[in-house]
Amino acid sequence: MDALRAANTEFFEMGRYLIIGSMLAATMQTFISQEVLLALGKGPVISVIVMQLMAFVLSVCSTVDAFLALAFVGTFTTGSIISFLTFGPMVDIKSTLMFMGVFQKRTVLYLILLPMLMTLLVGIWLNLNVVF
Numbered sequence: 001m002d003a004l005r006a007a008n009t010e011f012f013e014m015g016r017y018l019i020i021g022s023m024l025a026a027t028m029q030t031f032i033s034q035e036v037l038l039a040l041g042k043g044p045v046i047s048v049i050v051m052q053l054m055a056f057v058l059s060v061c062s063t064v065d066a067f068l069a070l071a072f073v074g075t076f077t078t079g080s081i082i083s084f085l086t087f088g089p090m091v092d093i094k095s096t097l098m099f100m101g102v103f104q105k106r107t108v109l110y111l112i113l114l115p116m117l118m119t120l121l122v123g124i125w126l127n128l129n130v131v132f
Helices: 002-031 034-041 046-058 062-071 078-090 093-102 105-129
Strands: none
Touching: 002 062, 034 046, 046 078, 046 093, 046 105, 062 078, 078 105, 093 105
16 A cells, blocks of 8 residues: 555656656747757757757756657757756756855866766767767
């Protein structure tokens, strides 16, 4: 009985994030034209940068990141999707604010730049070297 209660609680807690994520994905695809998305999503470098910026700004939980990334699979490169899925859970607006409350500015800069550069390099490398 406790397992069912826990599963019910978890379902409703995560369900709201899935709904919010689907609303964000639908809003982005409604208000941003397909031509703009295609232009941004096909470049091996710019696509990774755009997806990292989206991961930082959207600040959704890592559970919903996969749902959001699914909306961009046909539009953005695979390297940029992987970069979105790895960078988003590490660094976003919420975590940056928390970092600034605990660490010095120089440390916060390292905590943001290092994951950004590593996921950027991996995403670009995947786009240039691996055929999907």
